[in-house]
Amino acid sequence: MLLHLSNLALGPDPEAADLHALVALRIGRPPVAVSLLRKSLDARARPPVWRATLCVEVQGDEVPEAPGVRAWSERDEQRRSGVVPAVRKVWVRRPIIVGGGPAGLFCGLRLAEAGASAILLERGGPVEDRIPAVNAYWRGKALDPENNIVFGEGGAGTFSDGKIYTRRRDGELGWVFHRLVDAGADPEILNESWAHLGTDKVRAILPVLRRTLVSGGVDVRFHTRVDSFIVEDGECVGVRVTRSVAGQDGEERGRSETEEIRGGPVVVATGHSARDTMEALLACGAAAEQRPIAIGARIEHPQAVIDAARYPTGRGDLPAASYRLAFTPPGSSDAAAYTFCMCPGGLVVPAEELHGLVVVNGMSFSTRMARWANSALIVQVPVEAYRPHERWPGDPMAGVAFQRSIEQAAFAIGAGAAPAQRVSDFLAGRGSTDLPQVSYPKGVVATDLAGVLPSAVIVGMREAILHFDSEIPGFGGDAGVLIAPETRTTAPLRFLRGADLQSTTVRGLYPCGEGAGFAGGIISAALDGFRVAEALALVENG
Ligand SMILES: Cc1cc2nc3c(=O)[nH]c(=O)nc-3n(C[C@H](O)[C@H](O)[C@H](O)COP(=O)(O)OP(=O)(O)OC[C@H]3O[C@@H](n4cnc5c(N)ncnc54)[C@H](O)[C@@H]3O)c2cc1C
Known part of the structure; x- marks a missing residue:
């Protein structure tokens, strides 16, 4: 029978791992065949370790009692083969x-x-x-x-x-x-x-x-x-x-x-x-109905800062390190602020579609070799926050009007250059007067992001950065820059x-x-x- 086996630690070099032996250790008997479904680097482990999900063939028809092991399902098969039979029919009109x-x-x-x-x-x-x-x-x-x-x-x-x-x-x-x-x-x-x-x-x-x-x-x-x-x-x-x-x-x-x-x-x-x-x-x-959105800025650091935190014994041949961080205030069950769309070895890029707006996002090439790492640092904004932008009660476009007002404010500050602030200045509540070199290709202007983003967002970002700095030392340090605004992580309706x-x-x-x-x-x-x-x-x- 076939089994689905997850979370198998392969060690620091996945190519050198003896899959048969590791699987036998987990399920208590030798497998007939083993094939790798997915692997991922667990950079939180010290030292970083690769973990795998496998398809395992064993003799007999009983699922061994072992952690992370279950019977192979039809969905697993679809996922592996990519084959999902289509319903064919005669179409009366062209979709x-x-x-x-x-x-x-x-x-x-x-x-x-x-x-x-x-x-x-x-x-x-x-x-x-x-x-x-x-x-x-x-x-x-x-x-x-x-x-x-x-x-x-x-x-x-x-x-x-x-x-x-x-x-x-x-x-x-x-x-x-x-x-x-x-x-x-x-x-x-x-x-x-x-x-x-x-x-x-x-x-x-x-x-x-x-x-x-x-x-x-x-x-x-x-x-x-x-x-x-x-x-x-x-x-x-x-x-x-x-x-x-x-x-x-x-x-x-x-x-x-x-x-x-x-x-x-x-x-x-x-x-x-x-x-x-x-x-x-x-x-x-x-x-249509209104939806809560998330608003914030791209936070950019030298990739070396992230690598040093994730790979304390050195990066070696490992990929540019990444992170995914969330801050849940004490007493709350939901994350108030979190990082999103992290781009290791990437660039912050302009993502507006109209003149008169500034919107930022992140991009990278397949090698992820750029000197910087960035992610969206965003704060949940409930629909109540953009009620003042409603043309009538429940107006589904109110969230869009709210986003646009921030994007226009950002444009006005830099005449098209993106507003930016050193992370250390942001934490201290003072505007920046100078900036380190950043990846953003259309120019940045040193400012105080309090002039661009709503105050609740600023407060949420500040709390989160202080918290994230304990996980990634340097996250809140002088080498980091915030480039704003990141307004389009979610559809507002x-x-x-x-x-x-x-x-x-x-x-x-x-x-x-x-x-x-x-x-x-x-x-x-x-x-x-x-x-x-x-x-x-x-x-x-x-
Ligand atoms: C810079 C950047 C980086 C991103 N990085 C990632 C990432 O790494 N991973 C990830 O999962 N997501 C990423 N995203 C988000 C991701 O791109 C979107 O979630 C995804 O593309 C949404 O797909 P979609 O088809 O719904 O809409 P879109 O990708 O937005 O496509 C909509 C298309 O419709 C066309 N269109 C719009 N209006 C009309 C019209 N009236 N008539 C005809 N055509 C029209 C547009 O030209 C566009 O091509 C990124 C987004 C940006 C901007």
């Missing part, structure tokens, strides 16, 4: 997918497996157009509001660290990972618990994914922005778009054309920076879906992914795209 981020792309892939030739509409360009547009912005050229770090093929995950892990542990995870490997990702990602791709690898994977979509019958249309949704008799039956058209002889895209595209169902996977599309969804009658994943108020409309409030990262967005595609395949006459 429309709005958005070419992870949710939209993986929804399109799954629909293709189910025999549907969807139309995928993406407001930005293919990744080959996006890279020069983003580089030009970082060098000082005007921001392109349609083709930037958050809009364009691959969505917000293209210029990222490409961390591809999630807390979700269901069978489709294997499907997503195997599709990434099919598109050129290193098969090692199948075995890494904390796998990351790096922006360079993501950029290489996207054109392959696109070719797979196109050969599966998906019509991928770039530079096509959905402006509104066509709803007839309570059902979404298409979209109105604006296409920007390139001039002749390589002239820049200047002309635009509008068009109605009919089809359905309509999947809206436009991410949480497409605030105009959120308004369009509300205007067509889609119901959620579009309401029924059990069939349709909007509760507009039939044929499927809010999907992060912008709809159902994902928080590359893989969870891809999984939501998969789920929505599965739901579409079950709809009669879809």
Whole structure:
């Protein structure tokens, strides 16, 4: 029989570990065969140790009584093989997918497996157009509001660290990972618990994914922005778009054309920076509710500070060290402040889509060789905090207005440069007048972040930093810098879906992914795209 065995310590060198012997020790008998499912470095152990999850074959049909051992399940098999059989059917209409981020792309892939030739509409360009547009912005050229770090093929995950892990542990995870490997990702990602791709690898994977979509019958249309949704008799039956058209002889895209595209169902996977599309969804009658958000700043340190804390006896060949920290105040059961999206060996990057805003985020390359380490240091903000931004009671866009007010305040302080403060000054409650060198490519301005972030957020960040400094010595020291604001870690609203994943108020409309409030990262967005595609395949006459 097959067993699932977790948390097996492999020692400091996983290649040298004798898996058979270690498994025999754990289960009290020799295994017939052993295969590695995942491994991860436990940097908290002294010295750091690799731990593994394995598939183990044993004789007999009794599960041995040993810690971390259970019978192999169908879900385990799906996760390992990546095979999830698709429901195939004859599609009456062509589904429309709005958005070419992870949710939209993986929804399109799954629909293709189910025999549907969807139309995928993406407001930005293919990744080959996006890279020069983003580089030009970082060098000082005007921001392109349609083709930037958050809009364009691959969505917000293209210029990222490409961390591809999630807390979700269901069978489709294997499907997503195997599709990434099919598109050129290193098969090692199948075995890494904390796998990351790096922006360079993501950029290489996207054109392959696109070719797979196109050969599966998906019509991928770039530079096509959905402006509104066509709803007839309570059902979404298409979209109105604006296409920007390139001039002749390589002239820049200047002309635009509008068009109605009919089809359905309509999947809206436009991410949480497409605030105009959120308004369009509300205007067509889609119901939504407010959500708590998290606000804060990127905290950046020299990578050496993190390595020294995690690897006290030296880093050697170990990867750039990372951390994941949470601060729960005494007497509370929920973390008030925590780090998120840590990028070892990475850069802090500008992530706004419109002129007049400053938003920061983190990115790294596959080698994670940059001199800095950064993470979002964020504080939970309840919906009550942004009530003053409501246009009417319960206004689902109030959280967006709150985010925008912070992003505008940040822009005003530095005229586009990001406000920044030394961590030591931040803790002492005084503005910074100078800064060490930072990774941020568009310039920073030394300031007091109290002029940018709400006071409750400042207080929460201060408490957390003091607490985290005991875990990572130097975290609160003079070498650290806070660069603000980090406003978009979570969508500030959620579009309401029924059990069939349709909007509760507009039939044929499927809010999907992060912008709809159902994902928080590359893989969870891809999984939501998969789920929505599965739901579409079950709809009669879809
Ligand atoms: C710099 C950065 C680094 C990140 N790092 C990581 C990381 O390492 N790991 C991780 O898990 N997550 C990371 N994230 C978050 C992650 O990228 C998102 O959670 C994920 O991309 C959400 O996927 P999505 O498909 O729901 O939306 P998005 O990725 O936001 O995609 C939405 C797409 O829809 C398009 N669109 C929007 N409006 C319209 C319209 N009206 N018409 C047509 N198209 C439209 C956009 O152009 C975009 O391509 C990072 C984000 C950023 C910005």
